[in-house]
Amino acid sequence: MKNFDVAILGGGPGGYVAAVRCSQLGQSVALIEKEALGGTCVNWGCIPTKSMLKNAEVIHMLNCGKNFGFSCDNRVVDYGAAHSRSRQIAKRQSKRIELLLKNHNIQIIQGQAHFINTKVLQIQPSGEQIAANSIILATGSKPRSIPGIAFDGERIITARDALQLNQAPTSVIIVGAGPIGMEFASLWSRFGSTVTVVEMMPNVLPMEDGEISREAGVFFRNADIAVKTATSVSAVQVKENGVEVVVSCDGLDEVLHAEKILIATGFTPNTSELGLDVPGVKTTRCVIDIDDQMRTNIPGIYAIGDITGKLGLAHVASAQGLIAAETITGHAPQSLNYKNIPRCTFSAIEVASAGLSQDEAEKSFPSVLVQKSPFAPNGKALALNENIGFVKIVADADSRKLLGIHMIGPHVTELISGPAAFLSLGLTIDQLRHLVYPHPTLSEAFMEGIHAISGHGVHL
Amino acid sequence: MAQTKKRIDEIDIPDSILYYAEHTWVARDGEYYRIGITDFAQDQLGEIIFIELPEVGAGYRKGKTFGCAESTKSVSSLYMPISGEIVQVHTTVSDNPELVNQDAYGEGWMILIKPTNPDDLQELLSAESYRRQLSSV
Numbered sequence: 206m207k208n209f210d211v212a213i214l215g216g217g218p219g220g221y222v223a224a225v226r227c228s229q230l231g232q233s234v235a236l237i238e239k240e241a242l243g244g245t246c247v248n249w250g251c252i253p254t255k256s257m258l259k260n261a262e263v264i265h266m267l268n269c270g271k272n273f274g275f276s277c278d279n280r281v282v283d284y285g286a287a288h289s290r291s292r293q294i295a296k297r298q299s300k301r302i303e304l305l306l307k308n309h310n311i312q313i314i315q316g317q318a319h320f321i322n323t324k325v326l327q328i329q330p331s332g333e334q335i336a337a338n339s340i341i342l343a344t345g346s347k348p349r350s351i352p353g354i355a356f357d358g359e360r361i362i363t364a365r366d367a368l369q370l371n372q373a374p375t376s377v378i379i380v381g382a383g384p385i386g387m388e389f390a391s392l393w394s395r396f397g398s399t400v401t402v403v404e405m406m407p408n409v410l411p412m413e414d415g416e417i418s419r420e421a422g423v424f425f426r427n428a429d430i431a432v433k434t435a436t437s438v439s440a441v442q443v444k445e446n447g448v449e450v451v452v453s454c455d456g457l458d459e460v461l462h463a464e465k466i467l468i469a470t471g472f473t474p475n476t477s478e479l480g481l482d483v484p485g486v487k488t489t490r491c492v493i494d495i496d497d498q499m500r501t502n503i504p505g506i507y508a509i510g511d512i513t514g515k516l517g518l519a520h521v522a523s524a525q526g527l528i529a530a531e532t533i534t535g536h537a538p539q540s541l542n543y544k545n546i547p548r549c550t551f552s553a554i555e556v557a558s559a560g561l562s563q564d565e566a567e568k569s570f571p572s573v574l575v576q577k578s579p580f581a582p583n584g585k586a587l588a589l590n591e592n593i594g595f596v597k598i599v600a601d602a603d604s605r606k607l608l609g610i611h612m613i614g615p616h617v618t619e620l621i622s623g624p625a626a627f628l629s630l631g632l633t634i635d636q637l638r639h640l641v642y643p644h645p646t647l648s649e650a651f652m653e654g655i656h657a658i659s660g661h662g663v664h665l
Numbered sequence: 666m667a668q669t670k671k672r673i674d675e676i677d678i679p680d681s682i683l684y685y686a687e688h689t690w691v692a693r694d695g696e697y698y699r700i701g702i703t704d705f706a707q708d709q710l711g712e713i714i715f716i717e718l719p720e721v722g723a724g725y726r727k728g729k730t731f732g733c734a735e736s737t738k739s740v741s742s743l744y745m746p747i748s749g750e751i752v753q754v755h756t757t758v759s760d761n762p763e764l765v766n767q768d769a770y771g772e773g774w775m776i777l778i779k780p781t782n783p784d785d786l787q788e789l790l791s792a793e794s795y796r797r798q799l800s801s802v
């Protein structure tokens with residue numbers, strides 16, 4: 206039986222990053238992956254969606270042509286081409302990870318692993334067994350349907366099924382107005398589909414600060430996406446040409462029809478097939494319990510990424526992977542403050558945030574400062590023809606430390622990193638108000654907000 | 666941890682074809698010419714992840730880039746050794762870029778072109794001159 210210092214189950218952004226860091230720290234490493242390296246993120250998540258969304262953005266730019274003084278008649282929009290492009294990009298990134306792992310002398314084992322005992326894994330279908338001193342579980346998650354409705358891959362689909370389509374549905378119902386739901390809504394509506402989004406909560410992007418959610422709702426409705434909030438799905442029936450969906454809002458039922466229904470309401474961790482009861486790894490509702498150092502209750506077994514049920518984001522999985530690797534090698538890594546990690550939605554209007562929403566802050570702090578800085582007066586936003594949305598800053602009135610940053614508008618997923626870093630570093634608005642930002646940039650909206658919250662807004 | 670590169674004398678430079686200083690090769694194929702990158706170029710790049718090739722019908726002057734090759738370490742432009750019009754693109758290598766690493770002069774060929782300025786052929790390097798160029802850097 207082959208013996209390794211570390212064995213990692215799953216080659217997603219959690220597993221492969223942990224593998225590289227373990228190898229850098231002198232460990233012999235095996236990484237077991239049952240499908241494609243890069244995991245959900247590279248193959249069926251972050252990367253292919255962003256690739257598709259870029260095609261959708263180009264369509265939007267062409268549609269806005271007249272604002273810039275040009276017109277393009279008879280334009281042809283090819284969803285199949287967008288699809289192939291997204292598959293090629295995913296394949297390219299997956300290949301890059303394979304070579305990266307090989308360059309770090311990491312043994313890549315193709316197959317599905319489960320526990321034989323605390324230190325030994327068996328790999329299917331080969332039946333091979335390997336032993337390791339430390340085992341990192343990074344097997345990710347899979348989409349969860351709504352009770353009583355089963356995915357069929359054809360009419361009732363997951364995001365992964367959606368990314369396999371090489372034609373946009375003519376009409377689609379999307380259940381769940383979280384980031385994934387709104388990204389697909391943006392994609393398909395820009396490709397000409399009739400899109401209806403159904404969300405149980407009162408607002409779209411319900412995990413965001415309330416004002417951001419409301420602004421996003423207005424934007425999507427104006428973009429011809431039918432958004433039904435405070436509405437739940439009670440039944441789905443597959444018909445010959447599509448689906449019939451019964452939704453209810455305020456006790457009133459409505460019947461909707463569409464070619465397909467995408468369910469994007471949540472995820473279940475991939476823990477059921479790992480044989481976790483063999484070593485006795487503790488889970489709570491299928492999520493593996495971990496401490497700050499990614500240790501499970503069983504010494505030598507660690508868990509990272511979506512199976513730990515934290516934020517369900519790729520960069521969180523990777524950050525956890527680095528911590529697991531450092532813990533295994535006897536370092537004492539700094540623990541993560543999950544609340545301060547940036548969260549992004551790459552929909553037709555972008556949303557990004559870190560830290561506490563205004564509501565959360567007001568519940569935890571006696572006095573809170575809040576400032577909104579719109580993109581409307583921002584010269585760069587105007588030049589881009591995208592002066593919509595705003596930056597919202599939440600700070601503690603006593604310590605004057607930042608508590609939360611919330612952004613909606615052009616390219617905010619790129620803008621969040623700086624302010625999120627200030628938040629993580631515990632900086633105060635008095636420290637930040639002396640910073641000078643380059644002009645003309647969208648980032649000035651944040652600086653403007655900092656000036657205003659200190660009582661000296663120049664343009665607000 | 667990267668693999669060690671070949672020594673100059675280990676680089677395969679077949680005598681039967683011609684070379685361009687920017688590490689592309691040219692092989693006659695009936696009235697057309699077949700083009701790819703040299704063993705030296707593929708070795709320098711390391712394992713290739715992605716190759717971008719032009720469309721059939723496009724025309725390029727000698728020395729212009731007709732595509733690029735991306736490896737884990739870098740992205741390199743692919744240079745036209747002679748002016749010409751693309752008559753065929755070897756799409757198999759776009760899907761399987763490792764072919765260029767495995768067989769740079771065979772299955773790793775990239776484009777077939779119709780020369781638009783046959784005089785360019787006179788300026789290409791023989792295997793011997795190309796090897797001399799490699800040794801001098």
Ligand SMILES: Cc1cc2nc3c(=O)[nH]c(=O)nc-3n(C[C@H](O)[C@H](O)[C@H](O)COP(=O)(O)OP(=O)(O)OC[C@H]3O[C@@H](n4cnc5c(N)ncnc54)[C@H](O)[C@@H]3O)c2cc1C
Binds near residue numbers: 240510
């Ligand atoms: C449509 C969509 C869009 C998304 N967009 C974003 C985004 O923009 N930004 C963002 O941060 N996050 C995004 N996410 C979330 C992100 O993809 C996940 O948070 C991330 O992939 C989790 O990483 P992971 O390493 O925990 O698991 P995964 O990436 O899921 O990787 C787990 C791997 O383990 C393998 N595996 C499972 N069981 C076994 C086993 N028993 N043996 C061997 N291998 C096994 C799987 O095949 C898989 O490759 C998106 C997700 C989806 C679905």
